[in-house]
Amino acid sequence: MSLIHAKEGERVTVVDVDESYRRRFARLGVVPGTEINILAQSLHGGCVFLCRGIKWAMEMDMAQRITVEPIS
Amino acid sequence: MKRSVKSIRVALAGNPNCGKSTLFNHLTGLRQHIGNYAGVTVEQMKGTCLYRDIEFQFVDLPGLSGFWSSSEEERAAKDYLTREPPDIIMNVLDSARLEKNLFLTLELKELGIPLLLVCNMIDQANTMELHIDEDKLSRLFHAPVLCTDGHCGTTSVRILEALYSLAVDKGSVRSDSDEPADELTRRINSLKCMEEGESEESIMEKVRDRYRLAGQLSEAIVRHEGSPVSSLSDRLDGIFLHRIWGIPLFLGMMYLVFQLTFTLGDWPMSWLEMFFEKMADRVGALFAAEDSLFRSFLIDGVIGGCGGVIVFLPNILFLFLAIALLEDSGYMARAAFLAHRFLSRIGLPGKSFIPLMIGFGCSVPAIMATRTLENRRDRLTAMFVIPLMSCGARVPIYALLIPAFFPIEWRAPVLWFVYMTGIVLAALLALFLKKTVFRGHVSPFVMELPVWHIPSWKTVGLQTLGKAWLYLRKAGTVILGFSFLLWLAAAFPRLPQEKLSDRSSDTAEAMIECHERQLEYSTIGRLGHFIEPVLKPMGADWKIGTAFLGAFGAKEVFVAQLGIIYKVADSENKDESLRSILTRHYSPLTGTCIILFCLIGMPCMATFAMIARESLSWRFALLQWTALTVLAWLIAVCVQQVGIRFLN
Numbered sequence: 001m002s003l004i005h006a007k008e009g010e011r012v013t014v015v016d017v018d019e020s021y022r023r024r025f026a027r028l029g030v031v032p033g034t035e036i037n038i039l040a041q042s043l044h045g046g047c048v049f050l051c052r053g054i055k056w057a058m059e060m061d062m063a064q065r066i067t068v069e070p071i072s
Numbered sequence: 073m074k075r076s077v078k079s080i081r082v083a084l085a086g087n088p089n090c091g092k093s094t095l096f097n098h099l100t101g102l103r104q105h106i107g108n109y110a111g112v113t114v115e116q117m118k119g120t121c122l123y124r125d126i127e128f129q130f131v132d133l134p135g136l137s138g139f140w141s142s143s144e145e146e147r148a149a150k151d152y153l154t155r156e157p158p159d160i161i162m163n164v165l166d167s168a169r170l171e172k173n174l175f176l177t178l179e180l181k182e183l184g185i186p187l188l189l190v191c192n193m194i195d196q197a198n199t200m201e202l203h204i205d206e207d208k209l210s211r212l213f214h215a216p217v218l219c220t221d222g223h224c225g226t227t228s229v230r231i232l233e234a235l236y237s238l239a240v241d242k243g244s245v246r247s248d249s250d251e252p253a254d255e256l257t258r259r260i261n262s263l264k265c266m267e268e269g270e271s272e273e274s275i276m277e278k279v280r281d282r283y284r285l286a287g288q289l290s291e292a293i294v295r296h297e298g299s300p301v302s303s304l305s306d307r308l309d310g311i312f313l314h315r316i317w318g319i320p321l322f323l324g325m326m327y328l329v330f331q332l333t334f335t336l337g338d339w340p341m342s343w344l345e346m347f348f349e350k351m352a353d354r355v356g357a358l359f360a361a362e363d364s365l366f367r368s369f370l371i372d373g374v375i376g377g378c379g380g381v382i383v384f385l386p387n388i389l390f391l392f393l394a395i396a397l398l399e400d401s402g403y404m405a406r407a408a409f410l411a412h413r414f415l416s417r418i419g420l421p422g423k424s425f426i427p428l429m430i431g432f433g434c435s436v437p438a439i440m441a442t443r444t445l446e447n448r449r450d451r452l453t454a455m456f457v458i459p460l461m462s463c464g465a466r467v468p469i470y471a472l473l474i475p476a477f478f479p480i481e482w483r484a485p486v487l488w489f490v491y492m493t494g495i496v497l498a499a500l501l502a503l504f505l506k507k508t509v510f511r512g513h514v515s516p517f518v519m520e521l522p523v524w525h526i527p528s529w530k531t532v533g534l535q536t537l538g539k540a541w542l543y544l545r546k547a548g549t550v551i552l553g554f555s556f557l558l559w560l561a562a563a564f565p566r567l568p569q570e571k572l573s574d575r576s577s578d579t580a581e582a583m584i585e586c587h588e589r590q591l592e593y594s595t596i597g598r599l600g601h602f603i604e605p606v607l608k609p610m611g612a613d614w615k616i617g618t619a620f621l622g623a624f625g626a627k628e629v630f631v632a633q634l635g636i637i638y639k640v641a642d643s644e645n646k647d648e649s650l651r652s653i654l655t656r657h658y659s660p661l662t663g664t665c666i667i668l669f670c671l672i673g674m675p676c677m678a679t680f681a682m683i684a685r686e687s688l689s690w691r692f693a694l695l696q697w698t699a700l701t702v703l704a705w706l707i708a709v710c711v712q713q714v715g716i717r718f719l720n
Contacts, residue, residue: 026283027137027138034283046517052171052287053168053171053290057521058518059422061516
């Protein structure tokens, strides 16, 4: 599923990222295998998550390019 | 006894926004601009420092996330490190974000140059209850480690001492060769370099490896003593980024900022006004017998020019205080996130909210703050519209003109109308630029949300006072200089005696007529007359024209210049009489046109120079200046012409 569909408070692992944004995401530390904590899915067109100890706010258009799976 | 001085080259490398520039300044004593944002160091900065018998030559590299990414700055930094390798690399790390910062350390390690690891901003890590195991970090990278706080006084000595011992005996840094190399050390040493021209797949594979390793290293080194992230911070985000309350809270905050700026600033402002009026009276009385030339220079030029600017210091101070509070508390990043939805519709990224906001204080720091925008198109668009955010220097103009032309109940709405006009025009212009010249997608929004914290009075105070000092310095240099030039231009060339009115009576009217003739004869009068045909359609005359010319030097000069033109400085109540003269000379419609022209057109000299510097193009700056001025003229003329027909 894409990052925007993850639930608030959920812990997920990055499975894949959109090819055209790969380097961009990698600069933030978002690469396949990275663990992400979803902190907020807000209506303001984006989500807030924690990755490698840093809290990021990301717009929906970008967040939907990250494919994740929940950590059970 | 003279010892020979050895010189050692040290490169400072680190992630963007890790406090590198602060350390560099501490070490070299240079005043490099320090911003709160990523990407402040654009060019390499160099500086030296003599410590014992070694001269350290420091080079401050731009902030790097890693060498593999394709950004220009990072490539330049890599080129520098490989082409002319420094003797030591001082890697500055942000202690609170160690995991991400260690990625770069892994890459630097591969260069084989002796490393000094500086875990900076340790105070912030401490407040987040993070504990860093320095010894372990040092063992893992075979490099000395220091934990520092950029603001602490002893920091530079500790760094220099560490660099000194590293320079003196390069090899013997904690060589724990007896110890069996542990698994992590082995993995650090076995990382393969990324080569030029490698396939994207294999680069990404290596990037992933490094991140994985950085994660494990951070796990081994950093101990969380409290909850991993402050839960209070999360709860605050829940409020301020709330899907329903977020936007109203945001608008409320902005309203509060402006309300504070103008209401709280009003009291000290009236005290300052009184002070300068008294001073003008005193000085006037002192030189009562003197030739009017020197007297008018002192009163109109010096006291009028500078006083007119200093009076607005309280407003500026409050606005910058509010901005510093928003920034230091962490709200600014949230505001940028909330604003992204609106701003992206007009073609600006959410991050441009911060520079635009600063633009209400002064365009110059606002243009500098556009450095946070990664995309050049976005940056140029933001720079283009920033002068439309009505800056603090334009407040004096409104304060003079609005009461002159509008009854009291209309004044506040007119002021709001002026600000809104600027904002709406900026939006339309940005949209237009995005559709035509700077076509392309708005860069998608992603931004780090700093941990919320109670603003530190030290940071906020220093920032506000620094800005206030810049403003005062401007009053003392640019504005004083410009006022002097304008005064000179108004006083010379002197009107020949024979051309003066022959009936040399002492009546007030004759004096005023005499003054007016002198003015028309002077340089500024001639310049004003020269541009008058252009100003006529918007209802302005050559006198207003000269004030516009002054406003190019600095917007505030407009007011002082009108004072000089109408020679009201020595009358009883300076502002009131200038206002009544204006009311007699111009219609409210013309007043509106003048305000609009000041708002939109002719960005001041300092803004022009800053745009040229930051856009790296004089052509862009010139084009923008012309475009805004033409736009201002068109709007003012339209308002005047339509207004006249409508009112008749």
